[in-house]
Amino acid sequence: xxxxxxxxxxxxxxxxxxxxxxxxxxxxxxxxxxxxxxxxxxxxxxxxxxxxxxxxxxxxxxxxxxxxxxxxxxxxxxxxxxxxxxxxxxxxxxxxxxxxxxxxxxxxxxxxxxxxxxxxxxxxxxxxxxxxxxxxxxxxxxxxxxxxxxxxxxxxxxxxxxxxxxxxxxxxxxxxxxxxxxxxxxxxxxxxxxxxxxxxxxxxxxxxxxxxxxxxxxxxxxxxxxxxxxxxxxxxxxxxxxxxxxxxxxxxxxxxxxxxxxxxxxxxxxxxxxxxxxxxxxxxxxxxxxxxxxxxxxxxxxxxxxxxxxxxxxxxxxxxxxxxxxxxxxxxxxxxxxxxxxxxxxxxxxxxxxxxxxxxxxxxxxxxxxxxxxxxxxxxxxxxxxxxxxxxxxxxxxxxxxxxxxxxxxxxxxxxxxxxxxxxxxxxxxxxxxxxxx
Amino acid sequence: xxxxxxxxxxxxxxxxxxxxxxxxxxxxxxxxxxxxxxxxxxxxxxxxxxxxxxxxxxxxxxxxxxxxxxxxxxxxxxxxxxxxxxxxxxxxxxxxxxxxxxxxxxxxxxxxxxxxxxxxxxxxxxxxxxxxxxxxxxxxxxxxxxxxxxxxxxxxxxxxxxxxxxxxxxxxxxxxxxxxxxxxxxxxxxxxxxxxxxxxxxxxxxxxxxxxxxxxxxxxxxxxxxxxxxxxxxxxxxxxxxxxxxxxxxxxxxxxxxxxxx
Numbered sequence: 001x002x003x004x005x006x007x008x009x010x011x012x013x014x015x016x017x018x019x020x021x022x023x024x025x026x027x028x029x030x031x032x033x034x035x036x037x038x039x040x041x042x043x044x045x046x047x048x049x050x051x052x053x054x055x056x057x058x059x060x061x062x063x064x065x066x067x068x069x070x071x072x073x074x075x076x077x078x079x080x081x082x083x084x085x086x087x088x089x090x091x092x093x094x095x096x097x098x099x100x101x102x103x104x105x106x107x108x109x110x111x112x113x114x115x116x117x118x119x120x121x122x123x124x125x126x127x128x129x130x131x132x133x134x135x136x137x138x139x140x141x142x143x144x145x146x147x148x149x150x151x152x153x154x155x156x157x158x159x160x161x162x163x164x165x166x167x168x169x170x171x172x173x174x175x176x177x178x179x180x181x182x183x184x185x186x187x188x189x190x191x192x193x194x195x196x197x198x199x200x201x202x203x204x205x206x207x208x209x210x211x212x213x214x215x216x217x218x219x220x221x222x223x224x225x226x227x228x229x230x231x232x233x234x235x236x237x238x239x240x241x242x243x244x245x246x247x248x249x250x251x252x253x254x255x256x257x258x259x260x261x262x263x264x265x266x267x268x269x270x271x272x273x274x275x276x277x278x279x280x281x282x283x284x285x286x287x288x289x290x291x292x293x294x295x296x297x298x299x300x301x302x303x304x305x306x307x308x309x310x311x312x313x314x315x316x317x318x319x320x321x322x323x324x325x326x327x328x329x330x331x332x333x334x335x336x337x338x339x340x341x342x343x344x345x346x347x348x349x350x351x352x353x354x355x356x357x358x359x360x361x362x363x364x365x366x367x368x369x370x371x372x373x374x375x376x377x378x379x380x381x382x383x384x385x386x387x388x389x390x391x392x393x394x395x396x397x398x399x400x401x402x403x404x405x406x407x408x409x410x411x412x413x414x415x416x417x418x419x420x421x422x423x424x425x426x427x428x429x430x431x432x433x434x435x436x437x438x
Numbered sequence: 439x440x441x442x443x444x445x446x447x448x449x450x451x452x453x454x455x456x457x458x459x460x461x462x463x464x465x466x467x468x469x470x471x472x473x474x475x476x477x478x479x480x481x482x483x484x485x486x487x488x489x490x491x492x493x494x495x496x497x498x499x500x501x502x503x504x505x506x507x508x509x510x511x512x513x514x515x516x517x518x519x520x521x522x523x524x525x526x527x528x529x530x531x532x533x534x535x536x537x538x539x540x541x542x543x544x545x546x547x548x549x550x551x552x553x554x555x556x557x558x559x560x561x562x563x564x565x566x567x568x569x570x571x572x573x574x575x576x577x578x579x580x581x582x583x584x585x586x587x588x589x590x591x592x593x594x595x596x597x598x599x600x601x602x603x604x605x606x607x608x609x610x611x612x613x614x615x616x617x618x619x620x621x622x623x624x625x626x627x628x629x630x631x632x633x634x635x636x637x638x639x640x641x642x643x644x645x646x647x648x649x650x651x652x653x654x655x656x657x658x659x660x661x662x663x664x665x666x667x668x669x670x671x672x673x674x675x676x677x678x679x680x681x682x683x684x685x686x687x688x689x690x691x692x693x694x695x696x697x698x699x700x
Contacts, residue, residue: 222558223558225558226558226559226561226562228558228561305555306554306555307553307554307555308547308549308555310555311536311540311544311547311555314533314535314536315533315535315536315540315544316533317535318533318534318535318536318581319531319532319533319534319535321529321531322529322530322531322532322533322544323533323544324495324515325493325495325515325525325527325531326515326531326533326544326545327514327515327516327519327545327546328544328545385533385534385535386535
């Protein structure tokens with residue numbers, strides 16, 4: 001109880017000696033690890049841009065990248081909670097495939113034929129999605145129950161799940177692909193129709209910027225309420241400008257990507273518009289799956305940071321025994337985590353199958369590994385106790401950037417796998433170094 | 439006089455076995471308000487196990503627990519806390535990856551009206567209680583894994599006294615501490631005792647606790663050797679109880695006392 005004092009003057013001394021970078025980091029309270037990830041992402045993007053001869057950093061490629069990342073990013077947010085509590089879920093890819101089949105069969109075959117609801121009726125997509133969510137919740141509950149209450153290791157339960165649900169996905173239609181899906185349901189997959197257009201994208205951007213400003217102001221007010229040290233005004237302004245700049249920049253990129261000519265022509269014909277000379281520019285705007293992923297990212301961040309459940313998840317990860325002794329129902333918390341994971345696999349299944357406009361029994365194969373890799377690259381420690389939702393989503397974006405970049409470069413799939421595998425190992429090694437130093 | 443008062447805690451004929459080993463065998467112990475009872479014995483004598491039954495960490499096989507004279511059902515740590523029983527574990531039982539305030543309120547978080555965590559309020563409360571316990575403690579933003587042994591100990595103690603405990607269990611409270619910090623814990627024990635809180639002190643080292651305790655209770659091989667008021671016995675006699683299981687005349691013998699032939 002004595003050495004608390006000795007650190008205080010020491011820290012101040014160190015602070016005054018340190019350079020402008022450290023001062024900047026202290027003032028803005030930015031997470032250096034997160035900055036490192038953003039830096040790595042930028043380096044990869046610029047590198048791929050140069051290597052591909054200017055094909056990577058185009059509005060078209062970045063827009064596609066955002067859509068392709070959504071499915072894995074959605075599941076990665078849940079995987080963070082799973083890994084934080086020292087568990088693992090190897091079954092998410094198979095669960096995704098199985099739920100995709102269930103939703104596909106529900107809307108393309110079961111509802112039209114048995115209940116007489118035609119494809120394209122307004123309630124169709126809701127029924128299909130809800131049935132998928134329910135199945136996801138039940139699968140998660142079952143696996144969570146086995147792990148939490150019967151104390152079977154998560155690795156084994158979900159390894160079993162990997163096989164069981166993939167087999168079950170095949171069983172639903174004996175391997176037959178189900179298509180086409182409901183038109184409204186398809187909107188969840190992106191594409192020209194599944195994007196919200198320029199105007200709404202700007203509306204979303206402005207709301208997001210207002211939210212950033214509100215959060216910064218509210219943070220200041222909270223700190224004032226309890227007389228905690230404040231960030232300097234210039235640091236707050238800097239953060240606000242950067243965050244809003246990123247939001248507006250991302251939206252302007254999404255708005256710079258126009259609909260393909262053929263679709264514009266059909267759209268013009270259907271709406272009795274005349275296509276002017278040089279073509280009609282209709283922007284995609286933000287894709288619906290990206291909006292879904294962002295919304296889920298925000299919800300999951302809120303759950304992990306601001307709710308009692310989130311606090312317990314991290315406490316269990318830090319010291320399961322202490323959490324139990326503190327009176328936390330650790331088993332129930334664990335089961336809930338797997339239920340959330342099941343729900344997220346269902347959302348991801350909706351996004352993926354909607355994007356393909358078909359449900360296939362191989363959908364999501366090997367996705368569990370991408371999801372785990374995204375979470376781990378995003379700073380989730382396999383030892384448990386630490387990890388962030390934003391990091392995992394950035395991790396998903398990073399993995400997808402590498403993969404699409406290599407496709408642009410014309411690399412063969414085996415070589416792509418080698419690179420992705422190596423990057424995963426190197427990323428975790430760098431993280432280990434970082435954790436030792438700080 | 440003492441017999442007429444209702445004990446705060448009365449554990450009767452408690453037994454628990456792990457596999458074939460009877461870790462606690464027919465042990466009885468009681469505690470009165472404002473009293474410090476030292477629970478002594480070798481490593482593996484069953485002290486920690488007995489006390490973990492009281493704090494809800496283990497479920498007893500048989501026996502009963504009375505709190506304020508009424509039979510209590512304690513089958514998990516939440517139940518124990520409901521009866522005002524707080525425990526400072528030997529391992530401290532802190533979640534290393536979260537900060538001091540999160541640890542203090544673990545399982546009993548302060549919430550905002552919207553049902554979200556009120557971290558500001560929790561940190562403010564934490565600053566208050568830590569200020570009383572360890573005024574120089576300033577590292578509220580860091581995960582407790584970065585704190586020193588003494589600082590971690592004060593977080594664990596603060597957690598136990600934050601919620602108005604009536605019964606406090608301290609399992610080897612000074613094991614990780616230096617002499618000065620040990621003295622501080624001693625002061626704290628006296629202060630809590632004056633507030634009418636009953637305290638179980640668990641130790642394998644008699645010197646740590648003999649001066650603080652009103653009574654000692656010695657365990658050996660899972661059984662109670664005997665209970666004695668500290669004024670009635672000497673340290674050497676208590677050592678004899680710990681090592682040999684020999685019950686001196688000043689003590690009340692328990693089932694674990696060595697049978698002396700004639």
